Amino acid sequence: MAEGDKRATAHRRHRHGRGETARTRRWEAATYWPLTVIAFLFLVAYTFQVIGDLQGAWRVATLTVIRLAWVVFAVDYLVRLILSSPRPRWFRTHLFDLAVVLIPALRPVRLLGALTRITSFTRTAGSSLRAKLLIYGTGAALLLIWQTALVVLEAERRAPGASIRSFGDALWWAFCTVTTVGYGDYVPVTAAGRTFAVLLMVGGVVLVGLIVASFSSWVVERATRGHAEQQPATRADVDRIIAALNARPGDTPPHPR
Template sequence: MDESTWHKRTQVPLMVASLAYLVAYSWRVIADLGGTPRTIATAVIAITWSMFIADYLVRLMLAEHRWQWFRKHLGALTFALIPVLRLVHLLRFLTRVPGMRPSAAGILRTQIIVYGAGAAVVLIYLSSLAVLEAERYAPDATITSFGIAIWWACVTVTTTGYGDYTPVTDGGRWVGVGLMFGGVALAGIITATLASWVLERASRTRDDEEPATRAQVRELTALVAQLRAERDGGRDDRPEA
């Protein structure tokens, strides 16, 4: 079995595992489980996470050129480390508008915006769970409920930083660091995408000011040469007077 076949066969099971991971983690943190229910939720989290790690390692082993595959599939590594990000793939249907045939650049921009927004939602939700679990029972903690955790995550990911709620534990602060870097990266991607769209819209009304590319010059030169050849051939075929 090659790597691509393995990947196709495991997509649906891993999507289900990703959803199970999210449900179990949410249940454990929001419900503040203890005893047997917490053990069950933790076991589900560990099993599903190990499935993603195993899938990544198997794909790496099945690849013909492993180092090259590793460099080209950094996204797969991200999915293995943060399993619930795979759920962002479920937004795929939002990138397809029936009856429309946008350009390749338009399709790419739509995918970036949809997937970026989905990743932002997942990032905020996961960070809220993580910071709440780290802060809930810490001395002098201010992030003690899921609602406060969501508010803190939204403020942090946008780099607003009101300062009304702040983590006091090392774990909570590391969650904040990751959330800030993730927010800056997503904001940069979405901003660049919107800038690309604006430039494309502006260039549509200024085609006469755009410089010709080398490919366009070569095509025009070839067309002129073809027309000259046809003209000269027509002259040679004429009978002499």
């Protein structure tokens, strides 16, 4: 069996093990980009609503977009659950999809997946994975800062004794918090603001670590370039060597990637 066929077979087995069926895959393929656009519209509507402190007809318009986005994501989740088999396995392996429905702030994360799809990384499997991790890490950090700034501003701007009263203040505070600088010039005073501050601290530590690890991996690859004999073999390399050793005379050896 060709290497590409083996990878495709392994991918199908993996997805089947997650409870996904041919119908769920067709549904996901058909709805991927529409849901991505809706996630973007949700982020834009929520941003305008909070920064502009909208009232009247404009607030009704942004709230309509936000609520329609929730309905669409909820329907998408239910349809995929109904089309899956077995459903309990799909439910257990797609808890993040449920979180996206329940937590509106997670919906824009879908934009990061779209970015990795439209960006081409074709040099090596390692560089492709590293580039995707870097995009997810950097993009998730920026989304986390932006979303948290919006939520905290909405919670703090009218609270007694609050120091965060504009989006500029909230954004500055979010950057200081996620990088663990913590100047202390702006501090949330509400329970909601402090709760999101804790989430921002935890998420910031994880995401900054991911970015640093990806950058370190890139530096190591650059430093070892030209020293192929010192590079570690992957599991796929070992499998190809074993297959070549076990091949009978006259068999076609596996083609390298």
